[in-house]
Amino acid sequence: MSMKEIINRHIAAKTRAKFPIELRKFALSIHFYSRKAYEYLRSEWRCLPSESTIKSWYRVVDGTPGFTDEAFSALKLMVETKATLKKGRTTKKHGREVVCNLVLDEISIKESVQFLNNEPQGFVNMGAGLCADADNQELANHMLTFMVVGLNGAWKLPIGYFAIRTLTGKERANILKTCLEMLHETGVKLCSLTFDGQSSTITMVKELGANFNYGTSKFQPWFEHPITKEPVYVL
Numbered sequence: 001m002s003m004k005e006i007i008n009r010h011i012a013a014k015t016r017a018k019f020p021i022e023l024r025k026f027a028l029s030i031h032f033y034s035r036k037a038y039e040y041l042r043s044e045w046r047c048l049p050s051e052s053t054i055k056s057w058y059r060v061v062d063g064t065p066g067f068t069d070e071a072f073s074a075l076k077l078m079v080e081t082k083a084t085l086k087k088g089r090t091t092k093k094h095g096r097e098v099v100c101n102l103v104l105d106e107i108s109i110k111e112s113v114q115f116l117n118n119e120p121q122g123f124v125n126m127g128a129g130l131c132a133d134a135d136n137q138e139l140a141n142h143m144l145t146f147m148v149v150g151l152n153g154a155w156k157l158p159i160g161y162f163a164i165r166t167l168t169g170k171e172r173a174n175i176l177k178t179c180l181e182m183l184h185e186t187g188v189k190l191c192s193l194t195f196d197g198q199s200s201t202i203t204m205v206k207e208l209g210a211n212f213n214y215g216t217s218k219f220q221p222w223f224e225h226p227i228t229k230e231p232v233y234v235l
Contacts, residue, residue, distance in 0.1 A: 019049060028057060032126060035174055055182055058127055066127025067146075067160035067179065072186055074157065075148070079187035098188045099151045101235075104144070104176070104195040106164075111139040125163040126175075138165050144172075146179055151191060159183075169203025176204060177226050184227045192233040205234050 019027075031038040031054050042048045060066035079098050113122040123137040140163035149156045162175070176193075183190055195201045202212065209223035222231040 065125040065162050071159040075186040100148045101192045103147045107143045169200050172204035173207035194235040
C-alpha cells in the first residue's frame with residue numbers, strides 16, 4: 001500500500017483514529033531528518049500528527065534508545081517540589097528554580113549483534129521506532145548520549161541515548177532542538193550546553209544560530225532557546 005493510500009484511509013477514518021504504524025514511521029522519519037520539511041508536509045496533510053504527539057513518541061520507558069520518560073518525570077517532580085516549597089514560603093535555598101546544563105557526548109562502541117529476549121540489538125536505532133528491519137540495518141558504532149547536570153544543586157541525570165553510525169550536524173540539531181523543547185516542558189531552566197569539539201557537533205550549534213568567528217562582530221558563542229528565546233551558552 002502506498003503512503004498516499006495510507007493517508008487517505010486515515011483521513012477517512014477521522015482524525016481521532018489511531019495512527020497506523022506506517023504513517024507513524026513516515027512522520028517520525030521526516031520530522032527527525034528535517035523539521036521544516038515536516039512542518040510543510042503537515043500544512044498540506046493535516047492528518048499528520050502534531051509535534052507534541054511526535055515528542056511523546058520519542059519517550060521510552062523500557063531502557064531502549066530514545067528519551068527516557070522516567071528521567072523527564074523526575075525533572076518535572078523536582079521542579080514541582082521546588083515550586084511548592086517556594087509557595088509555602090520556606091527558606092530561600094529551597095525556593096530556587098531548577099537551573100541546569102545539558103551535556104552531549106558521543107561514545108564509541110564495538111560493532112556487534114547481540115540478542116535480548118530474541119530481539120537483535122546493536123543496529124542503528126534513533127528511538128521512537130526509527131530502526132529498520134535487521135536485514136537492511138547498519139550496525140551502530142557510537143552512542144549519542146544526553147545528560148543534564150544541576151547548576152544550583154548537586155545532581156546529574158542521564159535523559160536519553162541513541163545508537164548511531166553517522167549523523168549530520170543538521171540532523172543532530174533537529175534532535176537537540178527536540179530535547180530542549182522536552183526539557184522546557186518539565187519546567188527546568190537550561191542555561192548552557194557542553195560537548196566536545198568535533199566538527200559535526202560544531203555544525204549542530206551553528207545550525208541553531210551560534211557563531212564561533214572569534215574577533216569579529218558576528219562572534220556569538222550561544223544560540224536562542226527554541227521556546228524561551230533566551231541564550232543557551234555553548235561550552
